[in-house]
Amino acid sequence: xxxxxxxxxxxLVETVSDALxxxxxxxxxxxxxxxxxxxxxxALFGEPGMPAPKAGWQRSTLRALFPEEAAxxxxxxxxxxxxxxxxxxxxxxxxxxxxxxxxxxxxxxxPVEITPSFWIVPTWHEPPAAAQxxxxxxxxxAFGTGTHPTTRMCLRWIATQPDERRAGWQRVLDYGxxxxxxxxGAALHNGQAIDAVDIDPAAVxxxxxxxxxxxxxxxxxxxxxxxxxxxxxxxxxxxxxLKLLAPLLxxxxxxxxxxxxxxxxxRQADELTAAYAPWCELAxxxxxxxxxxxxxxxxx
Numbered sequence: 596x597x598x599x600x601x602x603x604x605x606x607l608v609e610t611v612s613d614a615l616x617x618x619x620x621x622x623x624x625x626x627x628x629x630x631x632x633x634x635x636x637x638a639l640f641g642e643p644g645m646p647a648p649k650a651g652w653q654r655s656t657l658r659a660l661f662p663e664e665a666a667x668x669x670x671x672x673x674x675x676x677x678x679x680x681x682x683x684x685x686x687x688x689x690x691x692x693x694x695x696x697x698x699x700x701x702x703x704x705x706p707v708e709i710t711p712s713f714w715i716v717p718t719w720h721e722p723p724a725a726a727q728x729x730x731x732x733x734x735x736x737a738f739g740t741g742t743h744p745t746t747r748m749c750l751r752w753i754a755t756q757p758d759e760r761r762a763g764w765q766r767v768l769d770y771g772x773x774x775x776x777x778x779x780g781a782a783l784h785n786g787q788a789i790d791a792v793d794i795d796p797a798a799v800x801x802x803x804x805x806x807x808x809x810x811x812x813x814x815x816x817x818x819x820x821x822x823x824x825x826x827x828x829x830x831x832x833x834x835x836x837l838k839l840l841a842p843l844l845x846x847x848x849x850x851x852x853x854x855x856x857x858x859x860x861x862r863q864a865d866e867l868t869a870a871y872a873p874w875c876e877l878a879x880x881x882x883x884x885x886x887x888x889x890x891x892x893x894x895x
Contacts, residue, residue, distance in 0.1 A: 596622075596693075597667040599659045600686040601674075602629055608655045611674070611683060619670035621659040629654035660691065707742060709750045715776070718808075728754075730779050731808055744883035745831050745857040750780045752855055752880060752888060753829075760853075761785040768792070768825040768847055770840070771832040775802030775815065781827065782811035789813040792820050824849035831857040838870040845874035851895035855880075857888050864889065 599621075603611050608626055615621040661667035671685055707715040712727040722729050764786045769778035772791035775798075782789055791802045791813050802815040814820060826849045830837060837844075837856055848854050854875060859867055864879055864887050871877045875891035882888075 596691040597661050597664045598687075598689050598691050599661060599667045599671055600688070601657045601659070601671075602684040602686050603655050603657060604682050605653050605655060607680070607683060608657065610679065611657055614674055614677075615657070615659045615670065619659075619673060620666065621661060621670065624657055624659045627656045627658070629656045656686065664688070664690070704742070707747065709747060709780075710754050713750070713754045715750075728783055730776060730783065732774060732776060732779075732805055744886045745859075745888070746776060748881045748883055748886070748888040749777050749829060749831050749855060749857050752890065753777070753780045753784050756784070758785075763826045763851070766790070766823070766825040766849075767827045768821055768829065770818070770821065770828065770830040770844060770847075771836075772802050772815065773798050773831070775805045775813070777829045777831060778802065778813050778815075779806055779809050779811050781829065782806075782813060783809075786827065790820055790822075790825075791815045792818045794818060821847060823847070824852070826852040827855070828852065829855045833858040834860065834863040834867060837867060841870045841874065845871065848875075848893050850893060852893050854891045854893070855888070856890070857886070859887050859889055861885055861887050 601611065612624045612626065615624050659667070659670065661670060667688055671688065674680055675683060675685060704717050706717070706720050706723055706726075709715065711725055714723055714726040714729050715732055716722050716726065716729045718731055761784050764781065765788060767778065767781045767786040767789040769775070769781065769789065769791040772778055772793045775791050778789050778791035789812075792815070793799055793802070794817065796817070799815045799817065802813070806813050806815065825847055828844055828848050830840065830844055832840075837858065844854060854877075856867065856877070861882065867889055868877045871891065875893055877889045877891045879887045880890040
């Protein structure tokens with residue numbers, strides 16, 4: 596495998612990336628700040644789960660992987676010959692050491708502790724000795740592997756509710772289910788008749804597969820699957836869609852039921868409280884790494 600390294604201005608990052616991936620058959624393209632670790636370094640962050648505010652930095656380094664040196668050389672020759680690529684410069688072409696990519700990827704995902712007895716464990720790991728309950732979940736296309744604070748806080752809330760509260764979870768709604776991890780967590784803690792919904796068909800497929808792998812029963816589908824009232828409604832999305840969904844989500848919470856919301860930054864808590872005020876009194880229940888978990892208990 597060979598790596599082609601190019602330098603491009605911000606205005607050309609997207610064009611160069613598209614050309615490498617769509618026309619020149621690069622296996623992958625990554626973009627870095629060419630001025631990283633210098634006084635000219637620029638911070639470029641987007642909210643988790645959302646696109647970055649810009650495609651690249653003022654001076655960006657693009658690294659494209661090719662299976663063979665000839666393919667990388669041809670790609671560089673064709674790209675740099677384009678009239679629009681006058682400001683693109685080749686920085687290098689080098690072999691990439693062979694590695695066991697599967698093993699390397701797996702090493703980045705270790706078991707995740709939710710409570711001392713409740714863990715998320717990838718299939719290639721043995722469960723920790725202290726684990727009495729586990730969710731088997733591998734990283735995939737859908738959001739929710741347990742490594743993000745919002746997922747951990749939701750699962751921790753589920754796992755720490757008293758038995759008498761869990762006994763009332765005769766129906767559960769996981770809205771924006773992603774990998775299905777919250778729905779599975781609820782099922783492992785006495786949740787019944789669970790509906791897990793998402794706008795992404797890939798998330799629905801992922802949820803169904805993960806539920807089967809964990810031996811739990813649930814209904815996964817697109818949002819129209821959700822109907823009626825639920826004693827427990829879970830939604831780990833992001834603040835903006837959560838605000839828009841306020842009437843819908845609150846309309847699904849049964850009398851005496853719980854609403855559990857995540858994907859909210861600490862600075863957004865007041866906005867969510869105001870958005871949900873017509874229906875319930877949201878409060879911050881948990882905090883972790885700049886994120887908050889907000890919950891509301893509806894009147895019986």
